[in-house]
Amino acid sequence: MLSERRLEVLRAIVQDYVGTEEPVGSKALTERHRLGVSPATVRNDMAVLEEEGFIAQPHTSAGRIPTDKGYRLFVDKLAAVKPLSGPERRAIHSFLDSAVDLDDVVARTVRLLAQLTRQVAVVQYPSLTRSTVRHVELLSLAPARLMLVLITDTGRVEQRMIDCPAPFGETSLADLRARLNSRVVGRRFTDVPQLVQDLPESFEAEDRGTVSTVLSVLLETLVEETEERLMIGGTANLTRFGHDFPLTIRPVLEALEEQVVLLKLLGEAKDSSMTVRIGHENAHEGLTSTSVVAVGYGSGDEAVAKLGVVGPTRMDYPGTMGAVRAVARYVGQILAES
Amino acid sequence: MLSERRLEVLRAIVQDYVGTEEPVGSKALTERHRLGVSPATVRNDMAVLEEEGFIAQPHTSAGRIPTDKGYRLFVDKLAAVKPLSGPERRAIHSFLDSAVDLDDVVARTVRLLAQLTRQVAVVQYPSLTRSTVRHVELLSLAPARLMLVLITDTGRVEQRMIDCPAPFGETSLADLRARLNSRVVGRRFTDVPQLVQDLPESFEAEDRGTVSTVLSVLLETLVEETEERLMIGGTANLTRFGHDFPLTIRPVLEALEEQVVLLKLLGEAKDSSMTVRIGHENAHEGLTSTSVVAVGYGSGDEAVAKLGVVGPTRMDYPGTMGAVRAVARYVGQILAES
DNA sequence: TTTGGCACTCGGACCGGTCGAGTGCCAGGG
């Protein structure tokens, strides 16, 4: 078992390494932290910590750096989430308050997170899985061409073109529009399929094909939109990574362009509580030297989407977690208001 | 004036340097290109080229590298746009053909360009300045809350929420919707303002406030949407830049996140002809060691937006230009069809 | 105008020595 002081040593190592980016030795530690013991003692502690796998030395006779396991222990037991300063909080508020629509909220959130944490920010658009239908609109663009517009309660709008198998009259269209809305408005996406299942039957034979087509496009849209989209920013912060650039940064940039990978990353944060994935805990191989701090955010008590940052394993965890949490909370408020 | 052979020497220097990324000397040149003269002669030519500012040496007794001016001359006079190979062309077609909607076309185009050129790709969403209104829809979400949906002939959809000053009846709504559409459908954005100017007058006094509000939101949307959005991809290719990473790559990444900067870059390509901006020709200071190859694309004969790539000044201009042009043409076709 | 020859320059690679930070181990003291 690790004594109190050993943990303290680990904390000191993490803090120093995060700050200096250089392996930290026993002497430097005792000078910069009031541990109350001599370097020699610290060395012994370090030896134990190394044996347990919390720290490692890059090469013999060099200082120690934390391992993934060390960071893990640090964020789990040793680090308090650092609340933001007053000015920072005010900056968040004023910056997000001036957003004009949903897209803008997301865009601003990304920039904000990137600036606050000086890392790469990732924000998922509010999810539709739990959201409800506010309105479905059908427009006739040409005799056999319709446009479907789906509006959600999170303020998102999706549209699809529909080529009908047969011309579709204005009256039939109005009819379909009315019936569709009366059935699905206010309902959750997941409930929609069964609610519209029998709809084609109530139409004239000649219109049934079109109605079915419309419905299938609608359902498809619901499903597709459940695959969330996201926005990233602050990639320039990757240049602060280390000195061995090309090798480190390349796979990260590649991973960041793969929506799927990112969605998985964020998705792993289960509920609305904060999740920290460190180094090799990230399945994706390009991200084994990065950490992901993610948290759910939402308009009410339920989380509707995730946001977070991606940075080097050597990052300021308390500060980053504080910023991520604060931003998530305030975005939630914004969404609840609108 | 520069003799024919001197130009040939410049061309050889550019080609070699683009390939090897290393300063090229007189001897190497004569070996790799059939210039029919000795290294000594080439040296003399090089001296002249250097005096004229087309090439430079990084340090004394090193080979020469082209200057921005040298690249300029190269693309203007010495380089033929390299047509794509058959397989490449087929790849473009099959990749873009499977796009399902406008967003998808843009997304695929970005990925395609990034892959083909192995550089950073930038694609502007089709512009609305020259496009026309296909449909305007008004939905009643609550007694005093409307949603405006604008559909353009390029397949783009924009929506806005409207808070009305007074409740607005369904019949008035239908009325407004009908009149609005009869006036603006098929018209260009720029013509819309005067076409709807007198619309409020034809309504009952109690509805006029709402009608005005709706119209102002519509006009606002038209203007806002003229500010184009764009999509970028292939940033991982920046890692192939050079060996002196952080310094070079950082400002580029920053510039790429500034929509304004990028729009300006693309915007400088005046009409639909291809534009190449080399090094310092780019106003933005972060991009002084990059070149931008851009071209307009459009559904008909008019260009509705731009696309292009950003890469190091030392890039394969003929190949890049070929790829950019080919992609632009085919995207144009796709847009024309849909 | 081209060519071959020649002296010169300079950056990069290589080598060896020194320096200092850091370690592990051990014996002694609270």
Next chain:
DNA sequence: CCCTGGCACTCGACCGGTCCGAGTGCCAAA
């Protein structure tokens, strides 16, 4: 039992010197 100071050892970073080769500029001859 744990902490401490001391000591020998290791190893990377740094520095200066040397060597090598690529490349240049100049010049005289063809």
